[in-house]
Amino acid sequence: MELERYSIINNKNSREIVLLKAFPCEWGRCSFCDYIEDNSTKEKEMVDLNKKVLSQVTGKYKVLEVINSGSCFELPKETLRDIKQVIKEKAIDKLYFESHWMYRNRLKEMEEYFGIPIIFKCGIETFDNNFRNKILKKGIIFQNPEDVARYFKSICLMVGIYGQTKESIDKDIEYLLKYFEKGCINMYIENSTSLKRDENLIKWFCEKYAYLESNDNIEILWNNTDFGVGGEANV
Incomplete structure (x- = not known):
């Protein structure tokens, strides 16, 4: 099926x-991720598709979140120009982007280019260093959560992968x-990768942390398409 590429989030943190x-994702080695199959090297096709998607933005909430299967720094330059034009035309005053830890020293480049506040989201997944890097293969090394907070106002966590522990999730929260x-807390959904979902762990999380809703x-994503975008890529 085709991926859904535009949606409106109407509840808390309302935005398009x-x-x-x-x-292609510059890291591209996360063991749980198969969304990188949505990446491409065909620049014109990407740019044309992105123009169509961006044409749907109305500016309804004056807030826009832009995601891709990797980091915002891997978007084509023409697409970045198109985003900037949409921001101007639709009077967008806040932008959300995703970025891998490897780009942490380049975030100001984006802020200066777009000229509006940007909330950068980073997929830390867990603060358990062993699980994050040896199991999930994130390639993210830091000393403590304060190190991450110096760069990112928002992080994404992953819950429910077989091998995680309740203790590590408690510490993450x-x-x-x-x-x-x-x-953003994402419940793990099994995909084409080999990692398995731990239903008991997710049930425990729901019972203990549902109050975070x-x-x-x-934001808690009980399914990875809860924001209204995504799906199963045609490859």
Whole structure:
């Protein structure tokens, strides 16, 4: 099926969201991710598709989230120009982008280019260093959550992968609430990768942390298409 690429989030943190195509993820080694199959090297095709998706933006909430299967720095330059034009035409005053940790020293480039506040989201997934890097293959090394918070106001966590522990998830939630302005918690959905979903762990999380649904700064994705974009890519 085709990926859904435009949606409107009407509840907390109301905004429009677009899923764009980009060049291959510079990291591209996360063991749980198969969305990188949506990446491409055919620049004209990507740019043309992205123009069509961006043409749907109305400016309804004056807030736009742009995601792609990787980092915002891997979007074609022409697409970045198109986003900037949409921001101007639709009077967008806040932008959400995703970025891998490797780009942490380049975030100001985007802020200066677009000239509006940007909330950068980083997929930390977990603060358990062993699980994050040896199992999930994230390639993200830091000393403590304060190191991450110096660069990113928002992080994404992953819950429900077989091998995770309740103790590590408790610590992840503690750090999220203590050090970050916003966060997104994703329940793991099995895909074409070999990692398995732990239903018991997700049930435990739901019972213990469902109260976070009432926190305006925390979004929980019980399914990875809950924002209205994504799906199963045609490859």
